[in-house]
Amino acid sequence: MKKDLAIKIEALFLQYNRFLYSIAYKILNEHQLAQDAVQMTFVKVIDNIKAIDEQNSSKTKAFMVIICRNIAINLYNKRKFNPSLMLDEIDNSIPDYSYNPDYQIISLESLAELKTKIKMLYQPYADIIALKYIFGYSEKEITKILDITEQNVRVRLHRAKTSLMKIINNGDEMK
């Protein structure tokens, strides 16, 4: 069963490798590194094959993209091509709104527009929300998938939630 799925994932991967390459290239701006990122994505997806139910589902494709993007960001950080754009620094540059559900007042209209609004969210933040709430990974599992520390996972997840709530509320400070 898993063997069959692995073969199907392989086929899917070969089909979408250029798209994944383009994602990695946009971040890394270097051909060889982008190729490395795609290869590393393949290995990571196969290693996490237990989380994948179907070959051609939107979840599987999104999973590939999320993995690829985050691997590219990690590669970027490691090579320190432009330290000013390192993810950790980006993380730190976003104000912490101290998300607390006690204080939330959410407009249903805002919620309805979420599909459009979430595009405004910093993508690694949207990725981590998807990994946690759609793919159902624990924080510990996310550390392995994204190759970041558990502390970083917690911080990124917290900031992702905070930023998301801010976006839902049209950029207003939380009440």
Added chain:
Amino acid sequence: MIANNIDNLTKEKLAETIFSYAGACHIDNINEEIENNSINNIIISNHKEFDKILYKLAKTYRRRINYLNNTNKASRIAAVIIISIIILSTILISSVDAIRMKFFNLFMESKEEYSKITIKKSDLTEDGNIDILENSDDLNNWYIPSYVPNDFNVEKIIKQNKLIIIIFKDSENNSFVFEQNSDLNREYMLDTENALIEKISVQGQEAIIITKEKIITAIWDNDEIVFNVSGQVSREDILKFCENIYLKK
């Protein structure tokens, strides 16, 4: 607007729902992005070479997965053999010529004094390779059932030189085993302590049914093959199963 005076637990759940919805929206957006970006428009220098690299990588991984699968398969085979031996250890079957006498002798003895009897000769590997079959297509000239108790499906078919074992399992993990053995020199022993033993007729042949705790075993022969069915199923189902086996041509 969502009320602000709801309890914290509800708010937490509401927040989780919003995050789940946001995650789903994000996945939708990624897929739209995939669809909207014409993959063919993305130019990779030496993309054919890159495809080759990925294909090679995929091949390496496929081999690794095959290796892991085979390792798991070997473990499963070992587990099945152990289970089969345990089940067989509750059964006495000797050569067809001697089966009734030997069986009944043991039965009498076991009623008087036996509490546990070990297998004398039941090494499943001694007569050659064991094959795990995917389905019953390769069971020509062997017996297969036309009735299987509700909810039970074939879990595994093990084929050896003179032996076929079909293992059935249901959704609650109850299992039973149907074994047919054309090796007339085999000798097994059983534990019949506190077991209920009855003589019945199966397909016109004399058979024995042994009920011990939740395990029911039926044993009979047709002068060429010794059959036994054993497992956690009802007596009625075992009887119906035994009556409905037929020779596959």
